[in-house]
Amino acid sequence: MNLNALHKIGYGMYIVGSHQGEKRNAQIANTMFQITSEPPTVAVSINKNNLTHEYIKASHVFSASVLGQTAPLPFIGGFGFKSGRDTDKLKGVNYKVGQTGSPIFLDNTVAYLEAEVIQDVDVGTHTIFIGKVVAAEILNENPCMTYEYYYQVKRGTTPKSAPSYIAREK
Amino acid sequence: MNLNALHKIGYGMYIVGSHQGEKRNAQIANTMFQITSEPPTVAVSINKNNLTHEYIKASHVFSASVLGQTAPLPFIGGFGFKSGRDTDKLKGVNYKVGQTGSPIFLDNTVAYLEAEVIQDVDVGTHTIFIGKVVAAEILNENPCMTYEYYYQVKRGTTPKSAPSYIAREK
Numbered sequence: 001m002n003l004n005a006l007h008k009i010g011y012g013m014y015i016v017g018s019h020q021g022e023k024r025n026a027q028i029a030n031t032m033f034q035i036t037s038e039p040p041t042v043a044v045s046i047n048k049n050n051l052t053h054e055y056i057k058a059s060h061v062f063s064a065s066v067l068g069q070t071a072p073l074p075f076i077g078g079f080g081f082k083s084g085r086d087t088d089k090l091k092g093v094n095y096k097v098g099q100t101g102s103p104i105f106l107d108n109t110v111a112y113l114e115a116e117v118i119q120d121v122d123v124g125t126h127t128i129f130i131g132k133v134v135a136a137e138i139l140n141e142n143p144c145m146t147y148e149y150y151y152q153v154k155r156g157t158t159p160k161s162a163p164s165y166i167a168r169e170k
Numbered sequence: 171m172n173l174n175a176l177h178k179i180g181y182g183m184y185i186v187g188s189h190q191g192e193k194r195n196a197q198i199a200n201t202m203f204q205i206t207s208e209p210p211t212v213a214v215s216i217n218k219n220n221l222t223h224e225y226i227k228a229s230h231v232f233s234a235s236v237l238g239q240t241a242p243l244p245f246i247g248g249f250g251f252k253s254g255r256d257t258d259k260l261k262g263v264n265y266k267v268g269q270t271g272s273p274i275f276l277d278n279t280v281a282y283l284e285a286e287v288i289q290d291v292d293v294g295t296h297t298i299f300i301g302k303v304v305a306a307e308i309l310n311e312n313p314c315m316t317y318e319y320y321y322q323v324k325r326g327t328t329p330k331s332a333p334s335y336i337a338r339e340k
Contacts, residue, residue, distance in 0.1 A: 005306035006204055008236040008281040009212070010182025010316050031203045034176055034333045035215055036295045042179070043213075043298070045205055066178040111178040121291050123300060125206045128213070130293060136175035146180050146316065163204045 011147035015065040015079055016044055017095075017103040018055035024103045025084035027052045028076060030147045031163045032064055040133040042115055045126045047161040051084040056129055060117040063102035067145040071108035073154055081159055099135050111138045126163055181317035183237040185249055186214055187265075187273040188225035194273045195254035197222045198246060200317045201333045202234055210303040212285055215296045217331040221254040226299055230287040233272035237315040241278035243324055251329055269305050281308045296333055 017026035031045040044062065046053045056062050067076065079089055095103040100114045115131025150156040187196035201215040214232065216223045226232050237246065249259055265273040270284045285301025320326040 001304075001306050002308055003210055003303070003306055005236075005281040005283055005308050006210060006212070006303070008182070008308065008314055009202055009204055010180060010314055011203065012178070012180025031205070032179055033181065033201045033203055033215065034179055035201070035293050035298065036333055038295065040173055040176060041293065042176070043215075045203065045213075066175075111175040113175055119291070119293065121289070121298075121300075123205050123211065123289065125208065128205065128291075128298070130291075133173070133176070134171075136171050136173055138172055138175050138178065144178050144180055144318070148314070163206055 007151075013067040013076070013145040013147055013150055014044075015067065015105050015109070016046065016052060017063040017065070017105070018052050018059055018061060019101045019103070020055045020058040023055070024090055024097070025051045025055055026079055026089060026103055026105070027084075028080035029064070035130055041118070041130055042113065042133060043128050043130045045123070045128050045163045047126050047163075049161060053127060056117065057120075059101065061100035061102055061114065062117070062129060062131060063098050063100065063104050063112060063114045065105040065109040065112040068108055068110045068140075069143040069145045069149060071145055073156060075108050076150070076156065106139070110140055110142050110144055112136070177321075183246070183315040183317055183320055184214075185235040185237065185275050185279070186216065186222060187233040187235070187275070188222050188229055188231060189271045189273070190225045190228040193225070194260055194267070195221045195225055196249055196259060196273055196275070197254075198250035199234075205300055211288070211300055212283065212303060213298050213300045215293070215298050215333045217296050217333075219331060223297060226287065227290075229271065231270035231272055231284065232287070232299060232301060233268050233270065233274050233282060233284045235275040235279040235282040238278055238280045238310075239313040239315045239319060241315055243326060245278050246320070246326065276309070280310055280312050280314055282306070
């Protein structure tokens, strides 16, 4: 068995945000997909240790801002390799508060959606949150970041807490 | 709300196969993602009306063969716009039977995995099958098909039964 085959699964990259009251946080995720078209629902898989997980559990809402291909690594890293428990990730970042109260990111992104959680599925280290899409907008027609582009071209890396983390053979 | 924003979600494309005894079937899916890395698990979202759904429910296993970017439209269409109830989709197609009994496709693909279902989640029109990966191999290093490439470059289309079907505005 060669688990590197899992790297052949295609993904986009997203900033998934949520809130608890006036506290807001967000993290990078690559595992989002549409579940049904009628009604429009999406799923995201979030590590149970993450602050965003705690906020989604509390508020039952989340946002997902779709990263554009030109998003710089330091911008992505600001959401991805630190915890909102230790630092205010949103400080100095251009965002608006969406109708669900979740942060929506306006720089280096191409679209966003907001969802209300209708089901959550315990899958061990992670929870899959399934949400009904309640807001969605396209910001521009720039190309989207793919996980493959992030890894191969941008030389980005993946934290151990990600669903798609695999100890790379090389 | 502009539901076309959902088209900005990134996906690969897969031939998802399963079996019921000696009967085998497969279909195109774009909604697969890795759920956890320890143990390695993946999720696929399958329409309840599909024969492959019936087979996965019966056998509790599935395979996913990752399509390469050069896969011709007629090859993809052979799996995607017809039901295995009406025709033997595997006739004339180069495949092997994997360790789970599911078909693994060897032409126009770059990798495959097989999984044993450990959880299934009813999400209305579809079921999300969560499977533990029990086999996985890379076949070659050709680029993977992305859903965006399929739609924009290959001018492929999406059947109404797909999770990502949206009546396109144009």
